Amino acid sequence: MDNQEIHKQEYNITVYTENQIGLLNRIAIIFTRRKINIDSLNTSPSEIESIHRFNIVINESEDVVRKLTRQIEKQVEVLKVYYHTNDDVIWQELALYKMSTDVIAEKVSVERLLRENGARAVVIRKDYTVFETTGHREETDNLIKILQPYGLIEFVRSARVAIIKNSKGFNSKLREFERLEPGEDVIENEYLNKGQKVFTM
Amino acid sequence: METQTIAQEVSEKTAEPAKSPTTEVSGSEALLEALIVEGVDTIFGYPGGAIMPIYDALYHYNDKLNHILVRHEQGATHAGQGYARTSGKVGVVFATSGPGATNLVTGLADAQIDSTPLVCITGQVFASLLGTDAFQETDVINITTPVTKWNYQVTDATEIPEVIAKAFYIAKSGRPGPVLIDITKNAQIQKFDFAGYEKCEHIRSYRPKPIVRPQYIKEAAGLINSAKKPFVLWGQGVILGSAEQEFKAFVEKSGIPSAWTVLGAGAIPTDHPLNVGMLGMHGNYGPNVLTNECDVLIAIGMRFDDRVTGRLDKYAKQAKVIHLDIDPAEIDKNVKSTVPVWGDCKETLPMLTALVDKKEHTEWHNKFKDYTRQEVEQVIHQELNPTTAEMTMGEVIKQLNEITKGEAVIVTDVGQHQMVACRYAQFNQTRSNVTSGGLGTMGFALPAAIGAKFGAQNRTVVAVIGDGGFQMTCQELGTIMQSGIDVKIVILNNRFLGMVRQWQELFNARRYSFVDIESPDFVALAAAYRIPGKRIDDRKDLPSALNEMLNNPGSFLLEVMVTKENNVFPMVPQGCSVAEIRLK
Ligand SMILES: Cc1ncc(C[n+]2csc(CCOP(=O)(O)OP(=O)(O)O)c2C)c(N)n1
Numbered sequence: 063m064d065n066q067e068i069h070k071q072e073y074n075i076t077v078y079t080e081n082q083i084g085l086l087n088r089i090a091i092i093f094t095r096r097k098i099n100i101d102s103l104n105t106s107p108s109e110i111e112s113i114h115r116f117n118i119v120i121n122e123s124e125d126v127v128r129k130l131t132r133q134i135e136k137q138v139e140v141l142k143v144y145y146h147t148n149d150d151v152i153w154q155e156l157a158l159y160k161m162s163t164d165v166i167a168e169k170v171s172v173e174r175l176l177r178e179n180g181a182r183a184v185v186i187r188k189d190y191t192v193f194e195t196t197g198h199r200e201e202t203d204n205l206i207k208i209l210q211p212y213g214l215i216e217f218v219r220s221a222r223v224a225i226i227k228n229s230k231g232f233n234s235k236l237r238e239f240e241r242l243e244p245g246e247d248v249i250e251n252e253y254l255n256k257g258q259k260v261f262t263m
Numbered sequence: 264m265e266t267q268t269i270a271q272e273v274s275e276k277t278a279e280p281a282k283s284p285t286t287e288v289s290g291s292e293a294l295l296e297a298l299i300v301e302g303v304d305t306i307f308g309y310p311g312g313a314i315m316p317i318y319d320a321l322y323h324y325n326d327k328l329n330h331i332l333v334r335h336e337q338g339a340t341h342a343g344q345g346y347a348r349t350s351g352k353v354g355v356v357f358a359t360s361g362p363g364a365t366n367l368v369t370g371l372a373d374a375q376i377d378s379t380p381l382v383c384i385t386g387q388v389f390a391s392l393l394g395t396d397a398f399q400e401t402d403v404i405n406i407t408t409p410v411t412k413w414n415y416q417v418t419d420a421t422e423i424p425e426v427i428a429k430a431f432y433i434a435k436s437g438r439p440g441p442v443l444i445d446i447t448k449n450a451q452i453q454k455f456d457f458a459g460y461e462k463c464e465h466i467r468s469y470r471p472k473p474i475v476r477p478q479y480i481k482e483a484a485g486l487i488n489s490a491k492k493p494f495v496l497w498g499q500g501v502i503l504g505s506a507e508q509e510f511k512a513f514v515e516k517s518g519i520p521s522a523w524t525v526l527g528a529g530a531i532p533t534d535h536p537l538n539v540g541m542l543g544m545h546g547n548y549g550p551n552v553l554t555n556e557c558d559v560l561i562a563i564g565m566r567f568d569d570r571v572t573g574r575l576d577k578y579a580k581q582a583k584v585i586h587l588d589i590d591p592a593e594i595d596k597n598v599k600s601t602v603p604v605w606g607d608c609k610e611t612l613p614m615l616t617a618l619v620d621k622k623e624h625t626e627w628h629n630k631f632k633d634y635t636r637q638e639v640e641q642v643i644h645q646e647l648n649p650t651t652a653e654m655t656m657g658e659v660i661k662q663l664n665e666i667t668k669g670e671a672v673i674v675t676d677v678g679q680h681q682m683v684a685c686r687y688a689q690f691n692q693t694r695s696n697v698t699s700g701g702l703g704t705m706g707f708a709l710p711a712a713i714g715a716k717f718g719a720q721n722r723t724v725v726a727v728i729g730d731g732g733f734q735m736t737c738q739e740l741g742t743i744m745q746s747g748i749d750v751k752i753v754i755l756n757n758r759f760l761g762m763v764r765q766w767q768e769l770f771n772a773r774r775y776s777f778v779d780i781e782s783p784d785f786v787a788l789a790a791a792y793r794i795p796g797k798r799i800d801d802r803k804d805l806p807s808a809l810n811e812m813l814n815n816p817g818s819f820l821l822e823v824m825v826t827k828e829n830n831v832f833p834m835v836p837q838g839c840s841v842a843e844i845r846l847k
Contacts, residue, residue, distance in 0.1 A: 080468050084404055084414070091409050132592035138413045138433055141468040 072101070073127045074146045074153065074224045077116035078108065080139040089116065089140075092133045098122060102155075104221035113141065117224050146226055153224035157202035158184070159193045159209055160216040166191050169212055179205045190215060285456035290420030290446065291320035293457050294384065297427040298328060300460045303355050305329045305346060305717045307339040311359025313399055314386025316451035318357075331717070331746050334738040336363050338710035340370020340441075341736070344379045345714025348697045349672055349722070351505065353434050354714065356383040361399030364445070365406065369704060371441045372410040376701030377526060378503060380439035382430045390418040390447040403445045412440030420453035428463035437471025438590040439503055473591050473605035480611060483585045483602045484618030486559050490583075492627045493519045494550075494557035496542060496571075499526035499700075500564015500588060506609040507531065507693045510563065513612045518622040520631050522550035524565050526700040529690030533669065539631045543571040544835045545682040548642075548844060549634030551835060554579050555842040556630075561585045564608050567597040568701065577840035587611050641846045642832050647687065653826040654802050656683040656755050659809075663725065663753065664689045666809050671723040672697060672715050676708035676732035679761040682831045684727045694719070706735030712750045713742055723751065723813065730756040730782045740792040743818050751812050752794075752820040754785055757827050765830045770837075789820040796820035 079085055086105065093100055102119035120127070131143040163186065166172055175181065176193070179201075185192040193209075195202050202219060288296070294317060298306070306328055310318045321330060333339045336358045343354025354374075358364055364385040374381045388397040404416050413433045417426055423446070430442040487493055495517075501510045507530050514521050514531070520539040523530065531538055540547030542554075551573075554560070560582040565571070572578045575597060586593075586600040587608050594603045604611050646657035660683055663671075669689030674697040675681040681698055690696055697715050699707040712726035733754050743750055760778040767775050786796040795815060799808045805823070812819040835844045 083416075084408065087405060087408055095409065129592070129596055132596075136590070136592050138466065138469045 068123050070121050070123050072119055072121050072148050073124070074148065074151050074222070075116070075118040075120065075127065075131060075134070076144045076146070076224070076226065077118065077134055078141040078143075079114050079116065079137075080141070081107070081112050081114050082139045085137065085139050088137050089118075089134055092130060093118075093120070096126075096130070098126070098130070102222040104223050117222055119222050144226065146224070150228060151224040151226055153198070153222050154196045155199060155202055155222050156194065156196045156220040157205070158216075158218050159195075159205060159214060161191050161193065161209060162213055162215060163188060163191045165212050175205075175208065179208070181205060285458045287454050288457040289316065289320065289451065290417075290423050290453050290455070291317040291451045293420065293423045293455075293460075294427060294446070294451075295320055295324050295328060296457070297424055297460045298355065299324075300462065301427070301431045302352065303328065305331060306355045306357055307331050307333055307342040307346070307714065308357030309333055309336050309339060309359065309363060310357070311361075311363045311386065311399070313360035313388055313448050314357060314363070314384075314446075314451070316448065317384070317386065317446070329717075330357075331713070331742060333710065333713075334741045335736065336366035337369050337706065338713075338736055338739045338742065340367050340374065340381065340383065341704075341707050341710035342714030342717070342739075342742075343381050343383070344370065344374050344377070344707075345674060345697055345711035345716075346718035347374075347379050347381060347439075347714075348711075348718070349694050349715045349724075350718030351694065352718070353380045353382055353431055356381060357385075358383065359386045359399070360388055360403070360445075361401045363399075364403040365401055367443070368406065368410060369702075369706075371407055371443065373699050373702040373704045373707065374441040375410045375412065377699065378439050378499065379441065380434040381441035382427075382434050383441065383443045385443060385445045386451065387416065387445045387447045389449045391449070393418075393447070403443070407443045410441070411443050412438075414443040414445070416445040416447070417450050418447045420450045420455045423450065424457070424460050425463070428461060429466065432463035432466065433469065437469075472589060472607045472610075475604075475606040475610055475614070477614065479602055479604050480614045481618065483561075483587075483604055484615055486583055486585060486602060487517060487519075487561065487615075488618075488620045490557075490559035492553075492557045493517070493559040493561060493624070494553060494582075495519045495521035495561045495563060496524070496550075496554075496565055497521060497527045497530060497563040498524040498565025500608055501527060501530040502564075502693055504564060504589065504607050504609040506564075506607075506612055509609055509612040509616070511535075513616045513619070516616055516621050517619045518624050519561065520550075520553075520624070520628055522547070524568070524571055524700070525685050525696070525698060527565060528685060528696040529693050532691045533689045534691075539628075540635070541686060543568075544573070545686065545831050545833065546571075546835075546844075547635070547686075548638040548833050548846065549631040551833070551841040551844045552634060553630060555581065555840065557582050559583050559585065561587070562598070562600075563587045563612070564589070566590075566593045569597075572597060573835045573839055573841045573843075577842070587615075638833065638846065646683075649826075651826060654800075654805065654823060655829055656680050656757075656825050657687050658802070659753065659755060659805065659823050659825065660684050660687040660727070662805055662809055663727075666806075666813060667723055667725070671695070671725050672719055674698065674708050674712040674715050674724060674726045676726075676728040677703045677705045677762075678729040678732060679757070679765060679829070679831050680727055680729045680755040682762075683755075686831075705729075705732035708732060709736050709750075709752065710739045710742070712752070713739060713746070713748060716748050716750050724749070725751045725753060727753045727755065729761060730754055730758065730785075731760045731780050733785070734780075734782065737788065740789060740794060740820075743794060744792040748818065749816070750818045751815075752789075752796075752818065753812070754820065754822045755825050756782065756785070756822055757825050757829065758782070759827060761829075762831075764828070768828070768830065769834075785820060785822045794818045794820055796822065798822040798824070800824035
């Protein structure tokens with residue numbers, strides 16, 4: 063193996079699937095079976111009815127990632143899988159920070175804090191205030207460091223969502239996919255948004 | 264019904280049936296109707312509480328669906344596999360929930376790794392009880408997810424027609440595999456308007472066959488035509504794709520020496536002049552050594568299993584690799600290909616054949632012949648014509664072959680006898696070697712032979728089993744007895760778990776740790792199941808005993824006592840390169 067192959071880095075795996083119970087398990091097994099840790103996993107409905115999109119982040123070599131994506135694509139309900147390095151995607155994570163409103167009001171210059179960290183107050187109540195930031199890990203981490211001394215009550219961060227820089231969007235990708243790998247009787251993209259009528263189940 | 268008057272009831276019964284395209288059926292009946300449309304004739308199964316409505320419905324389908332009552336659900340899956348492997352159709356299995364379903368797991372795992380099409384139907388507790396640890400409730404979907412190509416839980420009868428159609432389509436299309444459908448009891452009972460059954464032919468997200476890309480075919484043909492020492496490795500993909508004719512045409516035109524994986528055996532006859540033997544750990548000398556000498560390696564419908572490749576970093580490094588496979592995930596998985604040929608080999612092989620030059624490769628063939636000569640001298644001759652007092656496994660297989668003229672279906676269990684049978688049996692026809700290749704499941708052969716016979720009723724089916732493996736599923740003698748099927752059973756008894764003993768001898772300095780296995784009187788055991796049998800330990804009795812077995816109108820068990828400590832050679836020791844294959 064040359065260096066290129068064993069060089070590990072973050073990869074963003076994007077999976078388009080049908081909306082099917084149990085599929086998350088099937089996909090997760092592909093990673094756990096190979097003892098690969100998932101650093102971040104986000105799944106949500108895509109812009110197309112009955113199609114879901116997964117964003118999975120792992121730290122691996124490209125060779126491993128390529129094989130993984132093929133195994134994922136083998137799953138019956140998976141339409142298409144792409145993988146990209148961080149350079150190829152634009153990504154965000156959402157973070158929420160809960161602070162005591164008193165402490166914030168007394169000790170921190172809220173305005174400065176918001177400006178310098180691009181944060182937004184989502185909720186301000188008598189007892190607590192919730193701030194929100196979005197960004198890369200380092201950015202959201204940064205605000206933790208700042209708030210920690212003032213008694214951070216609770217913190218939560220979302221999984222990563224990523225948009226592929228180079229893509230023409232899923233609609234056209236799917237069209238291309240169905241053109242290159244036609245199933246029997248499938249022409250172009252006429253089945254988009256037809257949900258139940260298209261899926262045999 | 265109670266509120267109806269008798270008159271009403273009578274008038275309803277005598278009235279013309281409403282001209283409705285739908286009929287009201289239960290989920291169970293819909294399932295059985297679906298199986299009939301799918302062409303199912305035989306089901307292997309075992310009933311229980313959670314699948315009783317299906318069995319109740321089955322009572323009325325006796326004339327259309329032949330149900331074989333096995334003695335253990337593992338036996339049902341292996342029988343389904345045996346059926347699928349000889350018939351080319353989908354094996355169908357029924358089991359109840361909980362323990363019935365968990366007993367299927369070994370067979371599912373075996374079918375998954377050997378790409379065998381199965382549809383298993385399991386009963387499940389009422390949907391309202393799911394997740395409550397109800398009696399015999401097991402999370403079958405999650406347990407079987409890693410060992411199925413697809414699985415699905417039905418909780419409403421109306422789903423049944425579509426789900427079953429999907430199950431069959433997925434099980435048999437593309438790279439085949441096992442599918443499990445778990446049906447809750449309420450869905451089996453529930454009545455619904457059944458609008459008929461339609462087979463599934465398309466699932467949007469599923470691409471059973473990758474599209475063939477002609478530019479790769481061209482590149483592959485170019486490499487083959489310029490090769491000095493091309494070498495073909497073929498696997499079960501050729502058989503699964505029913506591409507035996509296309510494959511034969513390809514090797515005959517290109518004149519390339521061709522070797523097979525255990526599951527590929529028989530795709531072209533063993534004695535075909537271009538067939539140079541078996542690959543892998545106990546394969547033939549030439550094919551293994553010359554893998555590391557060929558210049559172009561053409562892998563067809565095989566997946567470079569580690570039992571075939573040995574050490575990957577020393578595997579065919581000098582060769583350009585062309586890999587034909589229907590499963591895109593197999594290409595570049597273990598061995599990097601120079602030219603990937605995605606597709607069904609039934610489609611890709613003729614395209615390739617059209618572009619390759621007609622050649623002989625005489626000099627290259629002679630190399631294989633040299634190695635064969637060495638292997639015959641050092642291994643095969645002694646194995647097949649022993650001078651020892653005790654019989655060898657090899658000579659039993661050789662004689663069996665001579666009598667059956669290479670026409671029998673040979674079903675093997677796992678161990679030394681399996682490797683010996685694969686090495687020395689002659690396969691004149693395709694779909695003749697039924698064995699557990701990828702999982703190596705002891706206990707496979709007896710139930711698989713039952714299924715194999717149902718799948719190929721006009722052929723002689725001989726199960727070759729070790730004394731260890733036989734004892735894993737010997738209760739299936741009961742299935743043979745009850746179904747009256749004709750399966751010939753040969754137990755090669757070396758009074759050891761032979762294959763493990765061989766490893767202990769070679770690699771653990773003869774520390775024979777728990778491989779000494781005692782057996783019951785197998786002939787008496789068979790007799791208890793009303794199956795005739797015989798035990799021999801003298802070479803002179805071998806031909807007559809084999810003839811007696813084969814001429815017996817029904818099943819027969821023949822126990823042959825063979826040398827206790829005999830090894831299967833050649834052997835590529837674990838962690839060695841294929842070129843380091845040992846002859847002793
Ligand atoms: C279910 C299962 N358990 C254990 C093994 C490991 N194993 C492989 S070969 C073998 C010995 C088989 O002995 P026997 O059936 O007597 O056949 P022989 O090798 O002597 O021909 C064992 C234990 C296995 N393959 N399958």
